[in-house]
Amino acid sequence: MPYKFPNCTHNHLCEQTGGICPIVGCPKELVNGPCGGIRAGGKCEVIEAFDCVWVKIYDEMKKNNELDKMLQIQAPRSTNFYADLIKNRDQSS
Numbered sequence: 001m002p003y004k005f006p007n008c009t010h011n012h013l014c015e016q017t018g019g020i021c022p023i024v025g026c027p028k029e030l031v032n033g034p035c036g037g038i039r040a041g042g043k044c045e046v047i048e049a050f051d052c053v054w055v056k057i058y059d060e061m062k063k064n065n066e067l068d069k070m071l072q073i074q075a076p077r078s079t080n081f082y083a084d085l086i087k088n089r090d091q092s093s
């Protein structure tokens with residue numbers, strides 16, 4: 001079971017991505033698979049020293065025989081992540 005961030009505003013998306021949060025792991029915060037800029041060898045387009053989070057998710061889902069879950073399209077989400085985070089924090093206190 002993946003760790004759930006208490007203030008997660010993304011409906012615990014990590015439950016569908018092998019416990020790996022694509023929002024935290026991807027500089028572009030993509031939730032429906034990798035961008036078109038992924039580098040050879042699976043390195044991130046934005047931060048070359050990092051492995052693309054979607055490669056990690058794919059490997060984890062394949063290991064768990066859950067690749068079918070990757071076909072589920074995630075709904076558009078708010079682009080104001082920090083405002084949502086603060087709003088949720090204030091509502092839960």
Ligand code: SF4
Pocket residue numbers: 025026027028029030033034035036037038039043044045046047051052053054
């Ligand atoms: S290469 Fe992967 S981690 Fe990097 S920005 Fe693109 S989708 Fe995100």
